[in-house]
Amino acid sequence: MEKKLIFPQSEYDRRIRRAKEMMDRRGMEAMLVVDPANMNYLTGYDGWSFYVHQGIILSLADAHPIWFGRQQDANGARITTWLPDDCIFGYPDEYVQSRYTHTMRYVAELLRDRKMADKTLGVEMDGYWFSARMYLTLKEELPRAALMDATNLVNWVKSIKSEPEIAYMRQASRICEKVMQTAIDAISPAAWEKDAAAKVSAAQIAGTDGFGGSPPAIFPIMPSAQRTSTAHLTYDPDRQYRRGDVVLLELAGARHHYHAPLSRTIFLGDPPADLMKTADGVVTGLQETLRFMGPGVTAEEVEARWRAAIAHTGVVKPSRVGYSYGLNYVPDWGEHTISLRPGDKTVLAPGMTIHFMPGIWLDSYGFECSEPVLITDSGCEQFIDFPQQLFIKR
Amino acid sequence: MEKKLIFPQSEYDRRIRRAKEMMDRRGMEAMLVVDPANMNYLTGYDGWSFYVHQGIILSLADAHPIWFGRQQDANGARITTWLPDDCIFGYPDEYVQSRYTHTMRYVAELLRDRKMADKTLGVEMDGYWFSARMYLTLKEELPRAALMDATNLVNWVKSIKSEPEIAYMRQASRICEKVMQTAIDAISPAAWEKDAAAKVSAAQIAGTDGFGGSPPAIFPIMPSAQRTSTAHLTYDPDRQYRRGDVVLLELAGARHHYHAPLSRTIFLGDPPADLMKTADGVVTGLQETLRFMGPGVTAEEVEARWRAAIAHTGVVKPSRVGYSYGLNYVPDWGEHTISLRPGDKTVLAPGMTIHFMPGIWLDSYGFECSEPVLITDSGCEQFIDFPQQLFIKR
Numbered sequence: 001m002e003k004k005l006i007f008p009q010s011e012y013d014r015r016i017r018r019a020k021e022m023m024d025r026r027g028m029e030a031m032l033v034v035d036p037a038n039m040n041y042l043t044g045y046d047g048w049s050f051y052v053h054q055g056i057i058l059s060l061a062d063a064h065p066i067w068f069g070r071q072q073d074a075n076g077a078r079i080t081t082w083l084p085d086d087c088i089f090g091y092p093d094e095y096v097q098s099r100y101t102h103t104m105r106y107v108a109e110l111l112r113d114r115k116m117a118d119k120t121l122g123v124e125m126d127g128y129w130f131s132a133r134m135y136l137t138l139k140e141e142l143p144r145a146a147l148m149d150a151t152n153l154v155n156w157v158k159s160i161k162s163e164p165e166i167a168y169m170r171q172a173s174r175i176c177e178k179v180m181q182t183a184i185d186a187i188s189p190a191a192w193e194k195d196a197a198a199k200v201s202a203a204q205i206a207g208t209d210g211f212g213g214s215p216p217a218i219f220p221i222m223p224s225a226q227r228t229s230t231a232h233l234t235y236d237p238d239r240q241y242r243r244g245d246v247v248l249l250e251l252a253g254a255r256h257h258y259h260a261p262l263s264r265t266i267f268l269g270d271p272p273a274d275l276m277k278t279a280d281g282v283v284t285g286l287q288e289t290l291r292f293m294g295p296g297v298t299a300e301e302v303e304a305r306w307r308a309a310i311a312h313t314g315v316v317k318p319s320r321v322g323y324s325y326g327l328n329y330v331p332d333w334g335e336h337t338i339s340l341r342p343g344d345k346t347v348l349a350p351g352m353t354i355h356f357m358p359g360i361w362l363d364s365y366g367f368e369c370s371e372p373v374l375i376t377d378s379g380c381e382q383f384i385d386f387p388q389q390l391f392i393k394r
Numbered sequence: 395m396e397k398k399l400i401f402p403q404s405e406y407d408r409r410i411r412r413a414k415e416m417m418d419r420r421g422m423e424a425m426l427v428v429d430p431a432n433m434n435y436l437t438g439y440d441g442w443s444f445y446v447h448q449g450i451i452l453s454l455a456d457a458h459p460i461w462f463g464r465q466q467d468a469n470g471a472r473i474t475t476w477l478p479d480d481c482i483f484g485y486p487d488e489y490v491q492s493r494y495t496h497t498m499r500y501v502a503e504l505l506r507d508r509k510m511a512d513k514t515l516g517v518e519m520d521g522y523w524f525s526a527r528m529y530l531t532l533k534e535e536l537p538r539a540a541l542m543d544a545t546n547l548v549n550w551v552k553s554i555k556s557e558p559e560i561a562y563m564r565q566a567s568r569i570c571e572k573v574m575q576t577a578i579d580a581i582s583p584a585a586w587e588k589d590a591a592a593k594v595s596a597a598q599i600a601g602t603d604g605f606g607g608s609p610p611a612i613f614p615i616m617p618s619a620q621r622t623s624t625a626h627l628t629y630d631p632d633r634q635y636r637r638g639d640v641v642l643l644e645l646a647g648a649r650h651h652y653h654a655p656l657s658r659t660i661f662l663g664d665p666p667a668d669l670m671k672t673a674d675g676v677v678t679g680l681q682e683t684l685r686f687m688g689p690g691v692t693a694e695e696v697e698a699r700w701r702a703a704i705a706h707t708g709v710v711k712p713s714r715v716g717y718s719y720g721l722n723y724v725p726d727w728g729e730h731t732i733s734l735r736p737g738d739k740t741v742l743a744p745g746m747t748i749h750f751m752p753g754i755w756l757d758s759y760g761f762e763c764s765e766p767v768l769i770t771d772s773g774c775e776q777f778i779d780f781p782q783q784l785f786i787k788r
Contacts, residue, residue, distance in 0.1 A: 002620060004630075048613055049626035051522075051726035072713055072755055075624035093713035097730045100737070102520075126496075126527035128445075133519040133545065135526030151527065194599055194606030201609075202596035205588055212588030212631025215595075219442055219609040226396060230469035232443035236398075237606025237650070256631070319466055319487035330724040332445035336491045343494070361466055 001078040005044050006256050007164055012082050015042055018157045020060055023122060023150075030059040031122035031150050032107070032138075034129040036329045038154035039067075040257060043081040049073040050129060050329065052096050053103035059116060068110060070096060104134050108141030117142050122150025128331065155335045159324050160351040165258060166374060169326065169353060172260035173372070173383040175213045175253025179203045180262055180386055183222065183251060188393050189243045189268050193235040197222060200251060207255070214254040217333040218261075221250035228366040231359065243269040243394075246365040252333060259325055259333040261355050262384055263368035266391040278367050279390035281313030282358055286369055286388060289321075289356065294379040299344035306340075306358060315360055322356040325372065348375045353383075395472040399438050400650050401558055406476050409436055412551045414454055417516060417544075424453040425516035425544050426501070426532075428523040430723045432548035433461075434651060437475040443467040444523060444723065446490050447497035453510060462504060464490060498528050502535030511536050516544030522725065549729045553718050554745040559652060560768060563720065563747060566654035567766070567777040569607045569647025573597045574656055574780055577616065577645060582787050583637045583662050587629040591616060594645060601649070608648040611727040612655075615644035622760040625753065637663040637788075640759040646727060653719055653727040655749050656778055657762035660785040672761050673784035675707030676752055680763055680782060683715075683750065688773040693738035700734075700752060709754060716750040719766065742769045747777075 005012075019042060023031055034055040039045045043056055043065060054069035066087045067077045074090030077083065091106045111117050123138070124130045126149075139147060161169065182203040186196035200220045207213035223233040224245045241247065245268045252261040267275060288309040293302055306321050320341035323334045338346045338354065348354070352375040359368040369388055373380040399406075413436060417425055428449040433439045437450055437459060448463035458481045461471045465484030472482060485500045505511050517532070518524045520543075533541060555563065576597040580590040594614045601607035617627040618639045635641065639662045646655040661669060682703040687696055700715050714735035717728045732740045732748065742748070746769040753762040763782055767774040 001623070047624070047626040048615060048628060048725070051612070051728070070625070070713075072625040075755070076621075076627050079620065079624070079627070093735065094737075096714065097717075097728075097733060123526065125530075126525045128522055128525070130526055131520045131522070132517065132524055132526050132529030133543075135529070136519075149527075192606070194601060197606075198596040198598075198600035201599050202592040204592075205595050206592035207588055207631065212586070212591075212629075214631065215613040215628075218445070221442060227470075227473065229395070230441070230473070231464070231466040232441040233470050233473070234442060234609075235606075237601065237608065319464075320490065323491075331442070334445070334491075339491060341487065343488075361469070 001075060003082070004079055005082055007044070009082060011162060011164055012042070012044065014162070015157065016058070016065070019058060019154055022153050022157060023060060026148070027120055028122040028148050028150065029061070029119035030057060030116050031153065032057055033124065033154060035124055035127050035154070036129065037257065037327050041154060041158055041327055043067060043083055045077055046080045046257070047073055047076040049076065053134070055107070057110065059114070066110065068107060102133065102137045104137035105141055108138060111142060111145070118144040120146045120148055122148045122153060124151050125149040126151040152336055155337050158326055158335055159337045160349065161326060161353055165326070168255045168258040169260060169383060171211055171255040172253045172258050175204065175207045175255060176251065176260040176262050176384060177386055178208065179251050179253050180249065180264060183249050184266060184391055187241055187247050187266055189241055191241050193224060193239050193241060194237045197235040204253060211255060214257045216252040216254045216259060217328040217330050218252065221248065223248055229361055229364065231361055241268055246275065248366050248368050250368060257329060258327050260372055260383055261325060261333055261370070262372065262386065263357060263359060263370035264386070264391060265367045265369060266393060268393050271390060271392060275365065275367065276390065277313070278315055278360060279369070281310050281315045282360060282367055282369050283388050285309035286356065286358055286371065290371060290373065290380060290382070293348065293354070293356070293373065293375070295348055295350050295375055295377065297348050299338050299340050299346045299348065300342050303340045303342060321358050322354050324352060325355045326353055350375055350377050395469060397476065398473055399476055401438070403476060405556060405558055406436070406438065408556070409551065410452070410459070413452060413548055416547050416551060417452070417454060420542070421514055422516040422542050422544065423455070423513040424451060424510050425547065426451055427518065427548060429518055429521050429548070430523065431651065431721050435548060435552055435721055437461060437477055439471055440474045440651070441467055441470040443470065447528070449501070451504065453508070460504065462501060496527065496531045498531035499535055502532060505536060505539070512538040514540045514542055516542045516547060518545050519543045520545040546730055549731050552720055552729055553731045554743065555720060555747055559720070562649045562652040563654060563777060565605055566647045566649040566652050569598065569601045569649060570645065570654035570656050570778060571780055572602060573645050573647050574643065574658060577643050578660060578785055581635055581641050581660055583635055585635050587618060587633050587635060588631045591629040598647060605649065608651045610646040610648045610653060611722040611724050612646065615642065617642055623755055623758065625755055635662055640669065642760050642762050644762060651723060652721050654766055654777055655719060655727055655764070656766065656780065657751060657753060657764035658780070658785060659761050659763060660787060662787050665784060665786060669759065669761065670784065671707070672709055672754060673763070675704050675709045676754065676761055676763050677782050679703035680750065680752055680765065684765060684767065684774060684776070687742065687748070687750070687767065687769070689742055689744050689769055689771065691742050693732050693734050693740045693742065694736050697734045697736060715752050716748050718746060719749045720747055744769055744771050
């Protein structure tokens with residue numbers, strides 16, 4: 001198999017060293033990583049095989065992690081990871097969704113073979129991909145191992161991006177600008193919502209003339225009318241847009257699974273005065289908050305600054321107003337580390353990437369206008385160049 | 395909020411009765427359902443909000459399930475479910491990805507309020523959406539509850555489709571036929587892989603003139619060349635197809651999240667003799683096996699019939715050759731119930747929907763040709779009308 005990697009080996013080496021440093025600091029001798037984005041981050045593995053159990057095992061004692069997955073996906077690991085063949089283990093199909101055995105038995109056997117059965121072992125306790133049954137099976141199979149919580153350990157390593165990662169995020173941003181423009185062009189009274197969503201999906205994958213996109217971790221969120229009163233509905237497959245609709249757009253470009261998310265809002269027709277007022281308040285508050293964001297400021301201070309900026313408008317936003325994002329697969333492009341909200345003491349640092357996302361969902365309509373930014377040495381840099389306004393189409 | 399449901403109330407009532415029957419048979423007084431497809435099945439709930447904790451609680455004692463989710467998604471439940479407002483509970487944003495509290499504490503409080511804290515409570519132990527931490531938090535918060543394994547309980551209810559469900563699966567099949575034709579038209583030497591994938595994605599969403607599609611639970615799997623030696627790689631975003639490529643297509647149409655999956659294979663140029671031979675063997679075996687499938691036959695007998703049909707060809711397929719499918723969200727359209735493989739004793743029955751998927755992945759290339767079918771009173775009916783052959787493009 002010819003390997004095809006998107007980063008130089010030095011980048012993966014740096015990530016492994018950083019992950020091991022975090023493990024060592026917590027007294028964790030080995031770690032089972034099953035989150036597909038974390039697997040990709042550490043080894044390069046990239047395939048839509050995460051619907052069956054798979055993972056990597058990273059041990060402080062070993063130079064290379066090992067990959068395990070379904071036998072039919074092992075060639076995918078040979079092609080997309082930097083791991084040598086003897087670190088790639090495919091399990092037979094009888095483990096897949098079995099009522100009689102469990103993949104974690106296979107993993108326990110791998111750990112026993114490698115003398116890791118009595119070590120401290122980190123597992124991603126609250127991840128999407130580590131089920132209660134996986135945990136109990138591992139505990140039963142490895143009674144002498146001490147299971148530790150490694151939820152988000154790799155995610156925190158990911159929270160500071162390297163230059164090569166930022167380069168991909170800039171490419172994702174170029175895709176995102178095309179995607180957002182595609183949506184604004186496609187949405188107008190009498191157009192079918194499904195046709196607009198189809199054009200948006202195509203733009204996400206086609207990318208630019210220079211490079212292709214990846215499927216984003218969240219399907220285009222583009223609700224209209226009543227459906228904008230809540231955060232995560234998408235298009236109605238059987239509806240045409242109508243004059244008087246608000247349409248919310250939460251869309252991303254992605255490049256090698258590195259994201260650039262962006263929210264904007266469209267009104268079809270003459271917008272009501274209160275929506276214009278909400279839009280003005282949010283956009284002004286957004287701009288003030290972006291001037292404030294930078295290294296040394298905490299996540300909760302950013303949220304407080306935003307709240308102060310919109311206090312006079314009467315706009316209320318009782319949820320977090322942003323989060324760390326980057327490399328991800330479904331179901332979320334957020335990294336589950338930094339949240340812009342009261343109580344989050346994270347000190348922002350250069351290389352962090354934050355989606356500042358002041359969305360408002362009132363009972364009659366919503367308004368969103370967001371920006372993804374890079375924390376730099378002196379402030380924050382917007383990844384995206386797209387007007388911050390309510391878009392009006394007649 | 396104006397409710398918008400895709401089935402009549404009688405359909406949801408039937409599902410709730412069937413789920414309660416299964417619970418009662420196992421001595422389960424209440425059940426926590428967090429799988430998004432199972433939530434949708436029982437209540438209609440439909441939103442891309444499953445990246446935070448959410449679920450429904452179904453109790454034998456209550457006529458209605460209750461829905462819980464993030465506050466900003468509660469209006470989504472008001473719009474898309476049949477539940478009355480007093481059965482919809484939104485939790486505050488401080489629970490989201492918190493390092494200090496956990497959503498299962500909120501859920502435990504709901505259960506205590508409803509006098510369910512000392513009941514037998516089913517949880518989807520091995521689902522994607524029920525993490526080890528969720529389990530341990532529930533156990534800690536509800537020491538007198540008896541947690542039981544409800545993995546796939548709803549999935550088994552889902553395995554027999556009703557007429558209204560089959561109607562949507564037929565619509566999904568019309569979308570799938572358009573999607574597959576779009577792929578075959580778009581793939582040719584010198585075309586960019588990303589552009590073909592973009593057209594496929596758009597066709598999935600645009601659907602037909604009469605109805606729109608849903609985003610399928612698996613992104614289009616369309617690897618080329620070396621990448622066809624494994625099961626779950628997709629397009630290369632920076633590559634053009636070349637003469638001599640094999641391209642595998644595992645694509646779906648979906649309607650209201652009901653799927654129609656289909657696999658086909660393309661060769662660009664003059665196919666090598668061994669690929670032609672593999673294709674002939676697989677297609678003949680596929681057709682023989684489809685004639686055999688029907689009510690009363692077991693899942694393992696179908697696999698054995700397939701193995702016998704291809705024994706003379708030398709083609710080896712050591713993995714399962716099909717599975718139950720239907721209503722789903724990412725990451726899988728399979729239902730995790732019936733598998734066509736040795737040991738699966740499920741007796742096929744009218745209303746079951748099976749993706750018969752004989753894929754072959756050799757080290758140099760792969761070949762796939764599949765059919766999704768409905769088990770009828772007398773045999774099986776193909777959902778899809780699309781030629782079963784190796785497609786050759788020059």
